[in-house]
Amino acid sequence: MFGLIISLLVGKTIKASTFMPVQGSQVAAQVDSLYMFLLVTSAIFCVLVIGGLIYFVLKYRRKSDDDKTAYISHNNFLEFLWSFIPFVLFMIMFGWGWHVFHQMRDFSKDSLEVHAVGQKWFWDFKYKSGKSSAGEFYVPVNTPIKLIMTSKDVLHSFFLPGMRIKQDVIPGRYTALAFTPNKEGTYQVFCTEYCGDQHSSMLAKMKVVSQEEYEQWLQEDASAGLSLVEVGQKVYEQKCAVCHNTNAERKVGPGFAGLYNSERQFADGSSAVADENYIRESILVPGAKVVNGYPPAMPSFQGQLSEDELSGLIEFIKSLK
Amino acid sequence: MASSTHNYLNHEKGLWSWLTTLDHKRIGIMYMITVLLFFAIGGTFAMLLRTELIAPGETIFGAQLYNQAMTFHGAIMVFMVIIPGIPAFIGNFILPLHIGAKDVAFPRLNLLSWYCLIVGAAITFVSLIYHGSDTGWTFYTPYSIETDNGTTWVVLGAFVMGFSSILTGVNFVTTVHKLRCKGMTFFRMPLMVWGLYSTAILQILATPVLGITLLLLAAERILGVGIFDPKLGGDPVLFQHFFWFYSHPAVYIMILPAMGIISELITAFSRKTIFGYRAIAFSSIGIAAVSFFVWGHHMFVSGQSELAGVIFSLLTMLVGVPTAIKTFNWVATLYKGSVQFQSPMLYALGFLFLFTIGGVTGIMLATIGMDVHFHDTYFVVAHFHYVMVGGTLMAIMGGIYYWFPKMFGKMYNELAAQLSFLFIFIGFNVTFFPQFVLGAMGMPRRYFDYLPIYEPLNKISTFGAYMIGFGFLIGLYVIIDGLLKGPKASDNPWGAKTLEWQTASPPPHENFLTEPEVTAGPYEYR
Ligand SMILES: [Cu+2]
Numbered sequence A: 001m002f003g004l005i006i007s008l009l010v011g012k013t014i015k016a017s018t019f020m021p022v023q024g025s026q027v028a029a030q031v032d033s034l035y036m037f038l039l040v041t042s043a044i045f046c047v048l049v050i051g052g053l054i055y056f057v058l059k060y061r062r063k064s065d066d067d068k069t070a071y072i073s074h075n076n077f078l079e080f081l082w083s084f085i086p087f088v089l090f091m092i093m094f095g096w097g098w099h100v101f102h103q104m105r106d107f108s109k110d111s112l113e114v115h116a117v118g119q120k121w122f123w124d125f126k127y128k129s130g131k132s133s134a135g136e137f138y139v140p141v142n143t144p145i146k147l148i149m150t151s152k153d154v155l156h157s158f159f160l161p162g163m164r165i166k167q168d169v170i171p172g173r174y175t176a177l178a179f180t181p182n183k184e185g186t187y188q189v190f191c192t193e194y195c196g197d198q199h200s201s202m203l204a205k206m207k208v209v210s211q212e213e214y215e216q217w218l219q220e221d222a223s224a225g226l227s228l229v230e231v232g233q234k235v236y237e238q239k240c241a242v243c244h245n246t247n248a249e250r251k252v253g254p255g256f257a258g259l260y261n262s263e264r265q266f267a268d269g270s271s272a273v274a275d276e277n278y279i280r281e282s283i284l285v286p287g288a289k290v291v292n293g294y295p296p297a298m299p300s301f302q303g304q305l306s307e308d309e310l311s312g313l314i315e316f317i318k319s320l321k
Numbered sequence B: 001m002a003s004s005t006h007n008y009l010n011h012e013k014g015l016w017s018w019l020t021t022l023d024h025k026r027i028g029i030m031y032m033i034t035v036l037l038f039f040a041i042g043g044t045f046a047m048l049l050r051t052e053l054i055a056p057g058e059t060i061f062g063a064q065l066y067n068q069a070m071t072f073h074g075a076i077m078v079f080m081v082i083i084p085g086i087p088a089f090i091g092n093f094i095l096p097l098h099i100g101a102k103d104v105a106f107p108r109l110n111l112l113s114w115y116c117l118i119v120g121a122a123i124t125f126v127s128l129i130y131h132g133s134d135t136g137w138t139f140y141t142p143y144s145i146e147t148d149n150g151t152t153w154v155v156l157g158a159f160v161m162g163f164s165s166i167l168t169g170v171n172f173v174t175t176v177h178k179l180r181c182k183g184m185t186f187f188r189m190p191l192m193v194w195g196l197y198s199t200a201i202l203q204i205l206a207t208p209v210l211g212i213t214l215l216l217l218a219a220e221r222i223l224g225v226g227i228f229d230p231k232l233g234g235d236p237v238l239f240q241h242f243f244w245f246y247s248h249p250a251v252y253i254m255i256l257p258a259m260g261i262i263s264e265l266i267t268a269f270s271r272k273t274i275f276g277y278r279a280i281a282f283s284s285i286g287i288a289a290v291s292f293f294v295w296g297h298h299m300f301v302s303g304q305s306e307l308a309g310v311i312f313s314l315l316t317m318l319v320g321v322p323t324a325i326k327t328f329n330w331v332a333t334l335y336k337g338s339v340q341f342q343s344p345m346l347y348a349l350g351f352l353f354l355f356t357i358g359g360v361t362g363i364m365l366a367t368i369g370m371d372v373h374f375h376d377t378y379f380v381v382a383h384f385h386y387v388m389v390g391g392t393l394m395a396i397m398g399g400i401y402y403w404f405p406k407m408f409g410k411m412y413n414e415l416a417a418q419l420s421f422l423f424i425f426i427g428f429n430v431t432f433f434p435q436f437v438l439g440a441m442g443m444p445r446r447y448f449d450y451l452p453i454y455e456p457l458n459k460i461s462t463f464g465a466y467m468i469g470f471g472f473l474i475g476l477y478v479i480i481d482g483l484l485k486g487p488k489a490s491d492n493p494w495g496a497k498t499l500e501w502q503t504a505s506p507p508p509h510e511n512f513l514t515e516p517e518v519t520a521g522p523y524e525y526r
């Protein structure tokens, strides 16, 4: 009993001191065991080498200027030993790492498939039912999930620290991630392949919920009961906030405050008044009129926004004074 | 002994005599000045980056400037400091002396390689006029193709600097084969020469691949040829294969000569012959050979096939073995020695300490199932700083102090040098150890902004960076003070056995007044 408590306590402190994020899946637990093994063997190795180093330099520090030193050129047995032992250890690490990696790449046939599209600088998610969401997605607990991913522009990488997995996301090609979450909660998603200015803002959240909650979420209409401006604000936060401020301050693109009905100067020297049609065109065909002093960095949202969302965005921008 | 009045420094006079010199020692000194200058610039960028990261959100500059500073810090430190740092600077000065030669095999090529570095660096800095570059030093496509700024210049600059590296490599291989003095058999060469020799082979074989890759990238940016851009039917992952096919061996271009310096320092300051000479010499060649087949360990999550990932993981483990052997041999060399703690030795011991940590974390990263979590997080940043700064830079610093009396015939202020080491060594650990933890916690690299949970460790890290910066300022003082007011150094102040210590300090123009003849190994402390 007493022994159990002690080992539990020790186990807890060790776990806490590895600083790994919460374990969201069986594979994450496996990665952490591997990590523990690597950490302990590395620590032993470091103590041996660095400890030996410190011991030797203190013990054999120069005592007088005519110290005599031993002439030891080599020792075959020792040298064999310290080549062979690391070799065996490295092979164990390799094999264990392979085993864990193999689990990560296990795409079971009955997984729930979710499509993820990376784009500067947010993530879009699409479900088979037609449901889509940005910046946040839901998956049911204890269900194998397969994320099928691609990118609209440059490389990104989908990193789920809670699951200990990541995978680069490549334009013009699909890559995939598999995991089976076993703990409900909210998990952080990072982009881990450098993709430009707002790379560090390319975040998302994954919500692992019960099957019922998940189904309810799939059914619900995200914009039901919201005013047009609120719909617009929601889309803004998911897709536009990385590049546009709600005040007048410049970010990647111009700030939105005071935009509506103002006179815009364009890179080609022309100008126009920002009415509803101008804003609509800016969102769908951003290359048509590029605001003077800004790079042509705005992506087209053609086909990605419903008519309601577009109107919502326009009303939201109009509401910013 | 040479008369102390005539030496390579006063052999000729005037700036022009330096800019047109064919003397390997003078070219070495010119590399020293340029490398230290670039190091100051790259280091300043590092301080700015760490200052920005002292708190989440914008601190001193925005995302765009941060990404450019990050790119310049990386590109300068890799292409202009660490790669030329040991071979072209210290190696140039020491290699011919080590093997008892008058000069390198191709002195004109040697001078040309210095100009390649200067021209390449100048081209790189031209990019600043075109809003710099923000791709990171890795230039991953397709981002590097579409980003609208001076990336083309940085890429072309790195291309030209590559020639500097290739020419130095060609020069050193020929020198080692053809110009060894009488009695200097391969197994009587100092281990520094083995290190430089294996590095030179890598420079010759690997650098052209980088050159071609960068040229293709420039062609794609300028002419719109579709090689890497998926929009034009290219393959962005192909770029990564090309890039790491060079850049992994480049890691060993950076570390092998550092290992050479460490062998020199450990033997000289423990007055002992090296333990396992042949094992160390052959492991240099072994590392160089295997290093060509491990590039895929940078790409475990890039979308390369699972099988490829597993094979690259296995091969990477194999590089670990000769590296471990070297480490054990150095420690064993200290056994029953007579160890002295002058600043070069402090750097050598610092190297062993930091490189061991860099090494074991490298094995963690080579373990494929583990790397999936660590890849592109601060764990990787910490790992390669432990290897590149804790390893290579420590060796460069140790080498500078060790050969300073030989290069300039003067001694530096030992106490100040030790103080400088203390700040750098402690500051280094304060900066980079927390980054391992940040990486385990999942903080991605190349992030201008981060989640609040990462703030405390980032603060510690930034504080450590200031300590390193202060340490290097003291180091700068030590060098300038030594140059201006240092007392005269004897020919062999450390009592070391290799050939360079048997000629005058500073050496005469022709290195040795009478051609040396070697009858024993390099570390005969009996
Ligand atoms: Cu990104």
Ligand SMILES: [Cu+2]
Pocket: B247, B248, B251, B294, B295, B297, B298
């Ligand atoms: Cu590598």
